[in-house]
Amino acid sequence: MFKKILIANRGEIAVRIIRACREMSISPVAVYSDADRTALHVRLADQAVHLGAAPSSESYLCGDKIIAAAKQTSAEAIHPGYGFLSENAAFAEAVEQAGLVLIGPPAAAMKMMGSKTSARRAALAAGAPVVPGTTAPIASVEEAINIAEEIGYPVMLKAASGGGGKGMRRVGCRDDISSAFTMAQSEALASFKDAAVYLEKYIERPRHIEIQLMADQFGNTVYLGERECSLQRRHQKVVEECPSPVVDEELRHRMGEAAVKIARAAGYVNAGTIEFLVDSQKNFYFLEMNTRLQVEHPVTEMVTGRDLVHEQIRVAAGQPLSFSQTDVWLRGAAIECRIYAEDPEHNFMPSPGLIKKIKTPAGPGVRDDSGVYEGWEVPVFYDSLLAKFCVWAETRALAVKRLARALDEYEMSGIRTTLPFFRAIVRNEDFQQGNFDTGFIDRFLQTQNHNPAASAADDDAMAAQQELADLAAIAAVLHSKTTAQQHRDATPQATESRWKTYGRMAQRRF
Numbered sequence: 001m002f003k004k005i006l007i008a009n010r011g012e013i014a015v016r017i018i019r020a021c022r023e024m025s026i027s028p029v030a031v032y033s034d035a036d037r038t039a040l041h042v043r044l045a046d047q048a049v050h051l052g053a054a055p056s057s058e059s060y061l062c063g064d065k066i067i068a069a070a071k072q073t074s075a076e077a078i079h080p081g082y083g084f085l086s087e088n089a090a091f092a093e094a095v096e097q098a099g100l101v102l103i104g105p106p107a108a109a110m111k112m113m114g115s116k117t118s119a120r121r122a123a124l125a126a127g128a129p130v131v132p133g134t135t136a137p138i139a140s141v142e143e144a145i146n147i148a149e150e151i152g153y154p155v156m157l158k159a160a161s162g163g164g165g166k167g168m169r170r171v172g173c174r175d176d177i178s179s180a181f182t183m184a185q186s187e188a189l190a191s192f193k194d195a196a197v198y199l200e201k202y203i204e205r206p207r208h209i210e211i212q213l214m215a216d217q218f219g220n221t222v223y224l225g226e227r228e229c230s231l232q233r234r235h236q237k238v239v240e241e242c243p244s245p246v247v248d249e250e251l252r253h254r255m256g257e258a259a260v261k262i263a264r265a266a267g268y269v270n271a272g273t274i275e276f277l278v279d280s281q282k283n284f285y286f287l288e289m290n291t292r293l294q295v296e297h298p299v300t301e302m303v304t305g306r307d308l309v310h311e312q313i314r315v316a317a318g319q320p321l322s323f324s325q326t327d328v329w330l331r332g333a334a335i336e337c338r339i340y341a342e343d344p345e346h347n348f349m350p351s352p353g354l355i356k357k358i359k360t361p362a363g364p365g366v367r368d369d370s371g372v373y374e375g376w377e378v379p380v381f382y383d384s385l386l387a388k389f390c391v392w393a394e395t396r397a398l399a400v401k402r403l404a405r406a407l408d409e410y411e412m413s414g415i416r417t418t419l420p421f422f423r424a425i426v427r428n429e430d431f432q433q434g435n436f437d438t439g440f441i442d443r444f445l446q447t448q449n450h451n452p453a454a455s456a457a458d459d460d461a462m463a464a465q466q467e468l469a470d471l472a473a474i475a476a477v478l479h480s481k482t483t484a485q486q487h488r489d490a491t492p493q494a495t496e497s498r499w500k501t502y503g504r505m506a507q508r509r510f
């Protein structure tokens with residue numbers, strides 16, 4: 001087993017991996033940027049190596065600096081977490097070249113799944129159900145029209161190098177395909193430096209359900225149930241759960257077997273996730289594979305009782321998985337809320353700053369994977385995920401009750417967070433019934449009296465802000481000031497008071 005592991009990440013996931021290291025008597029090494037000198041992951045590690053300036057391009061994305069830090073500290077392995085370099089095949093190869101172990105899949109599997117068209121080919125070759133469409137990029141508008149006629153409208157144009165919703169265009173009829181094709185191509189080029197787009201049949205109001213996999217180097221590939229990830233806002237997950245309210249034993253078995261076949265076809269080792277779209281008739285279709293540990297892995301851990309990070313480390317060290325398929329069963333239900341430093345009253349604008357106070361819920365069945373502490377200033381440079389708050393209970397209905405109770409205990413002040421938004425979601429009857437699809441959050445926000453005109457203006461502003469990533473510090477401040485004013489001008493009073501009601505309800509009780 002490894003004696004020392006370098007964690008090439010920050011925030012809550014770095015803390016999560018440090019905890020696994022401690023439990024396995026492995027010494028954890030942190031890395032950090034200028035903005036993270038006092039971050040929680042740095043405080044908790046045995047050693048910490050400074051990488052560079054605050055922007056990720058100067059720090060957490062610098063593969064060579066990270067490999068040098070591992071060598072310098074005599075770490076034998078690198079855990080990349082999620083995001084940053086976690087799905088970068090060139091980094092995986094460089095780690096191996098340096099004589100170190102990457103705690104993740106082989107570079108070849110990362111490459112195969114990184115291209116959506118080659119992932120679709122792999123899934124088809126494995127005999128898994130795949131969304132009908134092409135397995136190669138589309139060369140011309142004529143070709144797009146011919147294929148769309150064949151599979152039937154509506155269709156979806158997607159970036160071959162994409163994922164996560166960028167460069168994606170729904171096309172309802174033949175008249176719209178030419179301009180959609182041009183726009184999808186230029187968006188794909190701008191976002192992924194690759195203009196290639198392909199075509200899929202559009203699945204109406206799908207649910208997003210994914211299968212968690214673990215594979216070792218001895219050919220054991222095991223599925224650990226599914227996660228329901230349909231609750232997303234702008235292609236970002238906000239609530240995830242295990243199991244899915246719509247998946248029964250039989251469907252779980254079929255989806256699990258399909259996922260294992262795809263992983264085997266890819267020569268997959270370590271933790272991975274197969275994403276499926278599930279339609280209203282419960283047909284499931286392969287969408288893409290994520291070749292990393294995922295943000296929402298804790299709900300799977302709570303329901304299977306398995307520690308995925310322990311298993312990742314074991315497998316990377318050349319040991320077999322500690323369990324087989326027959327050892328995996330699901331008990332109870334777990335739900336996760338992603339607590340972001342964002343203001344739900346103002347279209348989820350980033351809200352970095354000093355955390356004045358934190359009170360974390362406790363009691364039966366709760367887990368808080370946090371990367372922050374009271375008195376720390378949340379930097380503007382990175383994803384604003386502060387903590388993943390999870391509950392477990394014997395049934396989904398009890399987990400929902402427990403979530404409502406625990407969210408009311410949670411206090412975080414000084415910055416705006418998504419906590420009030422979750423307090424509202426958990427009181428929604430359709431959520432309580434498990435009755436939702438990928439369009440639920442948008443519809444929910446509309447019923448909360450959200451002002452569409454104002455939010456469109458915010459969206460444009462947000463896109464502009466992304467391009468100015470290096471000026472984020474200045475942009476975010478100017479931005480929130482101006483849009484806050486816009487909102488005061490444009491938003492009906494009812495919206496704000498609704499959110500505040502949930503906040504006050506929580507505060508009165510404690």
Ligand code: MV4
Nearest residue numbers: 131156163164165200201202203208232235438
């Ligand atoms: C789709 C789809 C419908 N049909 N593909 C969005 C993110 C990307 N990973 C895939 N996405 C979708 N692909 C076909 N053929 C609908 C979505 C989609 C979606 C998927 C999962 C979770 C939330 C979503 C929200 C809007 C659209």
